Amino acid sequence: MCHYKSYSYLFVFFLIINLVPRTTIPAEISSPLKPDTAYTAKKSEPVTHEVEFSIIVTPPYHCKLLKVWVPVPQSDTAQKIEDSLFSTFPKNVEPQISSEPIYGNRFACFEFHEPHGAQIITHRFQAKVWNLNWQLEPETVTTVSNWPDQFAPYLTPQSIEDQQQFQQVLKQIGNASEKKSSGLTQAMNWIDQNLTYDHINASLQADANHALSKRRGHCSDYHGLCATMGRAMGYPTRVTYGLALYPQNSPSHCKMEAFLPPYGWVSYDISETQKLVKSIQSSSDLTPQQKQNFITAARQRLRSGFRENSWLLLTKGTDYELAPPAAKPVRIVRTAYVEADGVALPEPDPANINQREFSWMTSHRYTADRPFKKPFKDLSTLNRD
Structure with missing residues (x-):
């Protein structure tokens, strides 16, 4: 009889833990309390983008030193960066590549001494990006x-x-x-x-x-x-x-x-x-x-x-020192940060229909390995009738 009661209690306990509704958390999304923790999202529909991204900077007349910081995208669980190559025109300048210590953002810094006319920096790379x-x-x-x-x-x-x-x-x-x-x-x-x-x-x-x-x-x-x-x-x-990896006037989006x-x-x-x-x-x-x-x-x-798989992460966080340091800390970096003789050049807004003058601007071309849907324009991505 004693054994019968014990088994009865065990049976009731089994019913409670298995039949009472409860919320469970999959083990794969459990994340430690560390800010450098990898993304735990479900990944799907990878797209590989061939990216050609150029920044055209026009320095002020008789500028002695033009400095340009360009964010360098990094590989993580959501995106894989390969075949990264920088080039400049007409001056041939090799960048100094450094990471800032707060958020780990990586930058390529170019120094153009006594530039004459516009300088073009082009970054070519391949990015494999997933939906998350x-x-x-x-x-x-x-x-x-x-x-x-x-x-x-x-x-x-x-x-x-x-x-x-x-x-x-x-x-x-x-x-x-x-x-x-x-x-x-x-x-x-x-x-x-x-x-x-x-x-x-x-x-x-x-x-x-x-x-x-x-x-x-x-x-x-x-x-x-x-x-x-x-x-x-x-x-x-x-x-x-980051960058929206399809043609539009303003390539950056946050x-x-x-x-x-x-x-x-x-x-x-x-x-x-x-x-x-x-x-x-x-x-x-x-x-x-x-x-x-x-x-x-x-x-x-x-x-x-x-x-979405058509957006590429470039920078994280706000209010930090660039690497190598600029004349002052930045609030954010969208596509580039530019200084002429220690003074920041105005940030362009290519989406502003009233803006007609730019000290610098970007041009960009993206080639995907397959068609992809834009989830904030294509209603079929919402899976509803």
Whole structure:
């Protein structure tokens, strides 16, 4: 009888642990608390891109020293870089290649002494890039009360000029998150509802102050403000800049990443999702129900974490010293950073229809080994009717 009771208890215990619904976390996405942790997203649909990327710089008259820092893309679990080769014209200059110590960004620095006329720097390389799907489930994200010291650069918010307004927004986000979802999700919702994408009125510097005061900007303003909100709520975040690997006026595009245990770094694209949703809403080819289905799928993909196989990571983080050092630290680097005799040349914005003068500009050509879909334009990538 004693043995019968023991087996009965074991049987009940077996039923409890196997039949009660519970959320499980696959072992492969478990991530240690280290900022250099590899991406844990599910990889799919690799595309190999042959990249030719040129930067054409026109130095001021009688410039003594023109210096150009070019981000060097690095291989990781999401992209594989091969056959990297730099060349210059008309001067033949060999770059100094160094890594900055905070985020590990790598740069090729070119020094043109007494340049006459425009100088062209061309980087040719091959990039194999995957789609990344984190399939994040908010209820499985764990809270960290004490982050390791290595996360300090990702937890310090940008200094906000209008603290009263910023705190009011954080309070709104906090009240919403108590009932619905995580604070970071609500921050992304607030950005989507309150910011307007603007090709002209933008900071180009992932400036949270610009986004908060103007309620407008480029992708970097969207993600710079959301990253600062996330840090204020205790989420390590970083702005990531890279190249859209298909023809368009402005080759650079940024995203935001947040470190969310056990998933590690998760990528989000708020601005492109917002633009996709607006294009769905304005479509005359979709029924109201189809529109709702696609919008729901687009927003779910944003919340779940996604990065496409036509975007190449160049730099991570904000506010750091270049390597080798420039005259002053940079906020971010999009495609290049340029100094003439120690003075930074203005950042061009090729997406600004009103801008007619450039001190430097980029030209680019990408050749893919197979056709690929653009997930923020092609509705078939959302897998909804």
